[in-house]
Amino acid sequence: MLPDQQFLRIPGPTPIPPSVQHAMNLPMIGHRDQETKDLLHSIKPKLKPVFGTNQEVLMIAGSGTAGLESAVVNAVQPGDEVLVIVTGAFGDRFAQICTEHQIATHRYDVKWGEAAEPEEIEKYLKSHPHIKAVFATLCETSTGVLNPVKELARVIRQHSDALFIVDGVSGVSGADVKMDEWEIDILITGSQKAMMLPPGLTFAAVSERAWKVIENNSRPSFYFDLAKYRDQLDNDSTPFTPALSLLFGLNQVLELMEQEGLEAVYSRHRQMMNMTRAAFKALDIPLLTSDESASPTVTAIKPDDFDPDALRKVLKKEFNLTVAGGQKHLKGSIFRIGHMGYCSPADILQTIGIIEVALNKIGKPAELGSGTRAAQEIMLSGGS
Template identity: 40%
Template sequence: KGGKFGERWAEICEAYGVEVIPVDIEYGKAVKPDLLDYLLKKERDVKAVFVTQCETSTGVVDDIERIANVVKGHNVLLIVDAITGIGVHPLMMDDWGIDIAVAGSQKGCMLPPGLAFVCVAQSAWDAIEKSILPKYYWDFKKMRKGLGNKTTPFTPAISLITAAGKALDMIKEEGIENVWKRHARLAHATREGIKALGLELFAGEASSNVLTAVKSPEGIDINSAIKRLRDETGVTITGGQEELKGKIFRIGHMGYVNDFDIILAISAVEKCLYENGYKIELGKGVSKVQEVLVSCKK
């Protein structure tokens, strides 16, 4: 539970009467694999570990490879929320031994929202077969049967599935390793631009390549500043959610994004802070981004 989406895993389980042992993580920090190992040794009845690869609410990326290594030592399933992580950070389902991964269409997959993807490893089917929790539309057995006949058990969002085929073609053409590198490079440039403005990264060392979360400067009403920026220029920067409201702002850089998008985003941050009375040296962020992008070749 290191953010809104980690908490959502817990809420979903609890809604279905599944007992949850929360692993509380300070917002902005990653899961410590050692702590997870300790807890799994202590709690012998755990059936599954739910983690979030990229916690969009805090900008943190978890080290799924190390987490998977820890989980492998215990007789439990590993279920990963890769909704924003997919296509941005590597996720080697088979190599790392992930049992179930969930992804969405609207982030690294470059599509409008409306589709969820669930990848189920062979290792998870035993639990699925035995599952007695009530379900109808989300019955994986029905889905597997449908896929075997090249169809789906219920009418799907066909236009988005067609678009997904196209997006996957684009990713295949670029090469998934290059897609990961592109995101790493753009995220690095964003972080350097932010630091050059004297601002602090919320997720520090654990900052993901999905989005950059930044601590809001003292004495500025970040949410109304962001709203004004959006209304005046059409650039959307996002504030914090729930407990983090007013405390951070977030710059997304996943999916169909290039160098100029990062320049634009940092220039918008500069404008937004400057016009709302926060002292920055105008141009310092964009210069730094420019410098990083030119020196770090693609």
Template identity: 40%
Template sequence: MDDKLMLMIPGPTPVPEKALLALAKHPIGHRSGDFSQIMAEVQENLKWLHQTQNDVLILTASGTGAMEAGIINFLKRGDRVLCGCNGKFGDRWAEVATAYGLNVEIISAEWGQPLDPEKFREVLEADTEKQIKAVIITHSETSTGVLNDLETINRHVKNHGEALIIVDAVTSLGAVNLPIDEWGLDVVGSGSQKGYMIPPGLAFVSVSPKAWEAYKTADLPRYYFDLGPYRKTAAKNTNPFTPPVNLFYALQVSLQMMKAEGLENIFARHHRLMTMTRDAVKGLNLPLFAPDHAASPAITAVCPPESIDAEKVRSIMRKQFDIVLAGGQDHLKGKIFRIGHLGFVCDRDILCAIAALETTLQQLN
């Protein structure tokens, strides 16, 4: 039905009406006092959302841009970095690091399984000469619905002492507890079309004082993604380059909504949505792709038996019920489908998606 689509993909996620209407306001000049007021409010609320006193810088880019900036600003050519790879996004950060001439060592797990923190501990403990300069981890692996044990891996990084921890929090920020200051996370990247509940186009990077120390000697080439000018201008509530003013309007609104709901409530809601989804999928006798102990509160991947084509499930859900699910990426295409429950999603949405899924399965069998 026209204009009736319900997005249950891991981004873009549903956008509240208030944020949509804010997008339609006429842009103002980005060098104006009015815009600086928005910047000031938004920056304060971003720190609240990130549970940090660190800088949280705002880029015009996708989440990949945030992660690229998070990697290339704090390292030197040839630096040894560990990259956790258990899905499409972990692989991508290894590609970024390789593209810039870093010495990338991959610690992998099968897609659908979490990274093993012990493997990180072993490699980090063996590095007595402190040559490892960064550990890059995807918190919630969007491609598989796996939540990696960032807290434990980060503890090993902290024991190492030298390496920075660089985190892809694209689908975890605003969905699961990520206390940046309490854990001491150095660099955390995220994107607007996820837990932020607004359309794509903005990306965020939080940067710790330790990372800024490393910035001083970092030598990878960069200009648009050089975070120094972002930091300098952020202190004056402005930006180095023209920002997407209308997305800032929407961000202002959505952060206000998040603050009104409260972090604990947001996390509890996502946990509940995840549990409802997983329980229902189990009730339908469909296998879950990620194990319970490593399940992402943002997205649930379902791995139907071979007799059921995952793309067929998506197609019926889309055509008959106007619900958009995500498919599998790369080698998982046709093998899994993914139910997004991230951002502006309530219990009713899950109930509705599950009811539609049940009817779809009946049709397929």
């Protein structure tokens, strides 16, 4: 096996483009110097279209969970009633954060592998008129489900005054999301997924409606006080020391996205999803989610006649290919392929090709080349 080669196909962290890695190697600068102001000034306008918003997108040094907690502590207060739509491990995390902050947390649990149904949420909101915020996950990383956030936003706005707060961590910049048009109130993401950066940076965009609520809140956190980030960012600055290397990288990531074009970025992700799904269908290996609720950034496979962890072991040991296992109760019954960020249809061909060989190695008869062919057909037809 070739040393020093890694094929990283987990749903984050994801591979870093060489020019981004290069940018992150730039020498440190003073975080209160003009260079940092210039850097933030350059980043700000380029971030907005990625979130589909005219609001400034706030940048916080921290992992995605820091972004989720900042949304919770800014938008709701202890004792407030909230609804958390739980479609997997990361919906569950949102609920845990709310509970730890003494928020009156209603959970709406959906079977893992399925998407939330807007009609059900509509019914729930009608019977619970005091809900102050609804939390949902755009792409549920643990199952590969893309929730219908646009439709959820519509029913929430129609049937309540609740803020709609969305965890976009493994979705934003891989899946099209239009925060302003869809009327999402807070949209969070992390750097290490479709944003093509290492972990360590989280993003929050906040609607006018949400700012009004936030300004009337007591804000129990010093570090997560979003208004501080907004006020400083208006002056091209940050309230606390920013993660400068990640910002160097972010500026280059946004250049690459502009170069490719955001619509092309989304189309590439849909094509990679379609290739991955077509390959496993051709190999007659079941997928966890339906086509309708499938995410363009991660695909979960639920084999019925082999052990996914045995496959993962061979992939890692013999081919340097890392795919993810299942989380919580799906541990041992699924595996997950990340296809987001710095990942191309050609990389998916390679992933499928390796998996076909590895399946035969673990004694699962899989027709060599058949999944590859199904994926190639989608490349040829330009299917996205």
